[in-house]
Amino acid sequence: xxxxxxxLNSVVDEMNTCTACATCLVTCDVFQVLQWDSSSPRGRxxxxxxxxxxxxxxDNSVLTRIYQCTKxxxxxxxxxxxxxxxxxxxxxxxxxxxxxxxxxxxxxxxNKILTEGNPYDGEEPxxxxxxxxxKERAEVAYFMGCKIAFQEQEMGRATIGLLEHLGVDYTLLDxxxxxxxxxxxxxxxxxxxxxxxxxxxxxAKRGVKTVIFSCPSCMISFKDLYSQFMxxxxxxxxxxxxxxxxxxxxxxxxEKVTYHDPCHLGRHYGIYxxxxxxxxxxxxxxxxxxENSREKALCCxxxxxxxxxxxxxxxxxxxxxxxxxxxRTVITACPNCKNNLAISGRVxxxxxxxxxxxxx
Amino acid sequence: xxxxxxxVGPENVSTSAADTYVFGFDSSIHRHKADVVVMPSTTEEVSxxxxxxxxxxxPVVARGGGTGLSGHAVPVKGGIxxxxxxxxxxxxxxxxxxxxRVQPGIINDDLNKxxxxxxxYFPPTPGSGKVATIGGMxxxxxxxxxxxxxxxxxxxxxxxxxxxxxxxIAHFGTRTIKNSTGYQLDRLIVGSEGTLGIxxxxxxxxxxxxxxxxxxxxxxxxLRKAGQTISDVIAYPVIPSAMxxxxxxxxxxxxxxFNVNFPHSEAIxxxxxxxxxxxxxxxxxxxxxxxxxxxxxxxxxxxDPDEMAEWVAARKAVLPAMSAMPNRASVALADDMxxxxxxxxxxxxxxxxxxxxxDIIIATYGHAGDGNLHTKFLLDVNDPEAWKRxxxxxxxxxxxxxxxxxxxxxxxxxxxxxxxxxREERKxxxxxxxxxxxxxxxxxxxNPGKLFEWEGLILADLRxxxxxxxxxxxxxxxxxxxx
Numbered sequence: 152x153x154x155x156x157x158x159l160n161s162v163v164d165e166m167n168t169c170t171a172c173a174t175c176l177v178t179c180d181v182f183q184v185l186q187w188d189s190s191s192p193r194g195r196x197x198x199x200x201x202x203x204x205x206x207x208x209x210d211n212s213v214l215t216r217i218y219q220c221t222k223x224x225x226x227x228x229x230x231x232x233x234x235x236x237x238x239x240x241x242x243x244x245x246x247x248x249x250x251x252x253x254x255x256x257x258x259x260x261x262n263k264i265l266t267e268g269n270p271y272d273g274e275e276p277x278x279x280x281x282x283x284x285x286k287e288r289a290e291v292a293y294f295m296g297c298k299i300a301f302q303e304q305e306m307g308r309a310t311i312g313l314l315e316h317l318g319v320d321y322t323l324l325d326x327x328x329x330x331x332x333x334x335x336x337x338x339x340x341x342x343x344x345x346x347x348x349x350x351x352x353x354x355a356k357r358g359v360k361t362v363i364f365s366c367p368s369c370m371i372s373f374k375d376l377y378s379q380f381m382x383x384x385x386x387x388x389x390x391x392x393x394x395x396x397x398x399x400x401x402x403x404x405x406e407k408v409t410y411h412d413p414c415h416l417g418r419h420y421g422i423y424x425x426x427x428x429x430x431x432x433x434x435x436x437x438x439x440x441x442e443n444s445r446e447k448a449l450c451c452x453x454x455x456x457x458x459x460x461x462x463x464x465x466x467x468x469x470x471x472x473x474x475x476x477x478x479r480t481v482i483t484a485c486p487n488c489k490n491n492l493a494i495s496g497r498v499x500x501x502x503x504x505x506x507x508x509x510x511x
Numbered sequence: 512x513x514x515x516x517x518x519v520g521p522e523n524v525s526t527s528a529a530d531t532y533v534f535g536f537d538s539s540i541h542r543h544k545a546d547v548v549v550m551p552s553t554t555e556e557v558s559x560x561x562x563x564x565x566x567x568x569x570p571v572v573a574r575g576g577g578t579g580l581s582g583h584a585v586p587v588k589g590g591i592x593x594x595x596x597x598x599x600x601x602x603x604x605x606x607x608x609x610x611x612r613v614q615p616g617i618i619n620d621d622l623n624k625x626x627x628x629x630x631x632y633f634p635p636t637p638g639s640g641k642v643a644t645i646g647g648m649x650x651x652x653x654x655x656x657x658x659x660x661x662x663x664x665x666x667x668x669x670x671x672x673x674x675x676x677x678x679x680i681a682h683f684g685t686r687t688i689k690n691s692t693g694y695q696l697d698r699l700i701v702g703s704e705g706t707l708g709i710x711x712x713x714x715x716x717x718x719x720x721x722x723x724x725x726x727x728x729x730x731x732x733x734l735r736k737a738g739q740t741i742s743d744v745i746a747y748p749v750i751p752s753a754m755x756x757x758x759x760x761x762x763x764x765x766x767x768x769f770n771v772n773f774p775h776s777e778a779i780x781x782x783x784x785x786x787x788x789x790x791x792x793x794x795x796x797x798x799x800x801x802x803x804x805x806x807x808x809x810x811x812x813x814x815d816p817d818e819m820a821e822w823v824a825a826r827k828a829v830l831p832a833m834s835a836m837p838n839r840a841s842v843a844l845a846d847d848m849x850x851x852x853x854x855x856x857x858x859x860x861x862x863x864x865x866x867x868x869x870d871i872i873i874a875t876y877g878h879a880g881d882g883n884l885h886t887k888f889l890l891d892v893n894d895p896e897a898w899k900r901x902x903x904x905x906x907x908x909x910x911x912x913x914x915x916x917x918x919x920x921x922x923x924x925x926x927x928x929x930x931x932x933x934r935e936e937r938k939x940x941x942x943x944x945x946x947x948x949x950x951x952x953x954x955x956x957x958n959p960g961k962l963f964e965w966e967g968l969i970l971a972d973l974r975x976x977x978x979x980x981x982x983x984x985x986x987x988x989x990x991x992x993x994x
Binding site for chain 2: 163164167168170171172173174176177186187188189193194198200203204206207208210212213215216230231232233234263380
């Protein structure tokens with residue numbers, strides 16, 4: 152199929168606004184590891200431009216560079232010209248995918264998600280993992296997401312444990328993948344909308360007032376994406392926002408910890424204080440910020456489904472982040488961050504920290 | 512290819528579509544695809560690459576941070592783009608001898624971070640200091656807002672190692688403060704824009720970091736009063752560490768886009784003073800009085816780091832504020848003229864008239880203390896007519912600059928975008944430049960096609976679509992120039 156710049160057409164002004172000043176090279180973790188200008192945000196804008204003009208063929212080298220991005224949003228945040236970099240990259244991915252130019256791993260993920268409901272080797276329904284059947288009606292629904300269900304189950308157990316300890320009227324769901332990896336691949340809106348309808352109906356039919364997420368990327372799918380297709384009849388909160396409203400009695404610990412801001416929770420939603428407040432509630436805990444924290448936080452390396460394009464690169468970025476933490480245990484609030492950072496050191500979620508220190 | 516891979520290792524060479532395309536761009540309005548990108552890490556590797564290129568007569572274009580605004584790193588004749596990204600070592604820091612030796616790929620701010628641990632620094636402060644490499648700064652004679660007191664890169668180059676176009680390695684200059692030993696060939700390489708050789712090591716003079724800083728901000732309802740203030744401060748004499756200027760277009764844009772707390776006015780001058788506290792206090796009072804006497808409508812002073820950072824951020828917000836204007840993009844055209852300091856008001860008034868005549872927006876700001884102005888041209892980059900008007904306006908801007916006794920480029924260099932105007936300005940120096948180039952680079956492999964070799968005007972190899980067809984694709988031949 153011939154490449155058509157259908158969505159790139161809508162970001163031409165953004166591409167023209169980029170003055171190519173290269174400020175984004177400093178703030179891009181991918182570029183800092185690879186050091187090829189073509190692996191920087193500026194490089195990706197130029198590749199998107201080349202695709203738009205038809206000057207370059209979308210061969211494997213172009214695809215790889217376009218997908219070598221964790222979508223951490225830091226370069227967009229720091230861009231002196233406020234260029235919507237992520238819109239450009241998503242448009243490029245979308246047009247490539249539509250035209251059939253696909254990296255093998257993304258294609259495999261898409262097929263698995265569309266046929267099996269999740270990208271991993273896990274059997275649905277996922278609530279079975281935790282031995283708790285969905286209730287017909289509940290105040291609160293816990294949308295756990297694929298990563299928790301199939302790769303970071305300890306984190307899910309902690310969240311469920313906290314919900315039960317606090318006496319929350321909650322239910323698990325017969326959920327399907329939120330679709331974030333499909334967006335990262337560049338899949339069409341129609342396919343995403345089908346997933347959105349299925350998940351939203353599954354929640355709405357249970358009379359749920361509040362949906363809580365452990366995974367910030369799932370929350371983005373709901374809040375930013377599903378809401379484009381339909382009205383969402385419930386409130387959506389990340390678990391750190393939710394648990395902050397509850398008092399809990401916690402044991403003393405002398406653990407030395409720091410906090411890694413997940414890009415999708417911090418930079419995207421500005422949720423910086425809530426997880427820190429929860430950590431500070433643990434008596435005696437020894438907390439210290441990393442050099443790059445809050446708005447300036449580095450990426451964990453797993454965002455944007457980038458590891459499907461370049462696994463080693465994702466692991467290297469994670470290692471750089473963990474080196475910053477030194478000997479401290481890294482606390483975070485995202486299963487994808489936890490999963491990737493844990494390759495290079497000791498990591499747990501805010502929910503795990505709270506749950507293990509609960510006075511039960 | 513095989514030979515290049517043997518020299519630097521296969522992982523440091525690329526002919527991929529993605530890499531050869533992206534390494535054809537820098538921060539200028541131009542671009543042209545490279546044939547191969549290579550990333551050496553040592554002088555010996557650079558020498559071997561250049562020998563190979565010279566044998567096969569292949570162009571070699573050195574590239575640092577890729578932040579040049581005139582097309583320095585754009586391989587207009589194709590060939591090899593040699594990136595210095597792997598040459599980032601600080602070889603030796605000698606504060607007692609006032610120098611540091613570095614490889615060319617180290618980034619300005621990274622070097623300064625290390626030097627500041629010893630209370631020293633490399634003073635030229637380019638706006639792109641976060642990304643610009645020292646090699647690129649030397650090849651371009653870059654500077655920044657502190658040039659009025661601390662000079663340009665050229666003033667800090669003590670010596671260098673260069674791979675000449677034959678591939679031979681030569682050492683120019685010294686590691687001593689003084690040097691009257693023969694031709695000052697290191698000075699020749701400074702500003703040569705990669706046309707005479709590739710810099711592989713630099714010995715830079717360093718300076719102690721000033722103890723304190725303060726800022727005076729003065730707003731004026733008349734450009735000439737701002738100009739008077741600038742001239743009077745220097746003539747007093749008070750030599751500030753920076754003296755920045757913004758015209759009404761810039762002021763209105765930052766106020767409208769970011770609600771910056773600046774007075775609505777025709778011109779703002781920001782004067783930075785550095786040194787000991789007592790000296791700063793004394794100079795601050797002098798500067799405040801000079802501004803008030805010249806008729807400033809408002810004068811503010813501060814030595815509070817947060818407040819100063821706020822003002823500096825507002826000045827730096829000019830670029831994003833311009834970018835926020837609908838249907839226009841900020842392009843690097845005629846972006847870097849220098850005029851005698853006292854001629855700034857004449858220049859700015861003339862630029863405003865030219866902007867009106869050609870129906871484009873020209874915003875002027877810059878380093879008023881050293882006469883170096885930056886203009887931002889705001890065009891509808893999809894409109895070929897807008898480009899033509901822009902090009903005509905550039906010609907008139909430089910005619911004004913020349914008539915005021917100014918020069919084509921203060922700190923951004925010539926390369927492509929300013930080549931026709933340099934040829935006009937330096938008519939009687941061209942023969943000497945060409946003779947030097949021929950003597951050192953007989954096969955013309957080093958960054959060919961730039962400076963005096965650039966032919967025609969500047970709307971060529973544009974990186975903007977000059978026209979977009981109904982189906983959204985750019986018109987055929989768009990990037991080859993609008994005509």
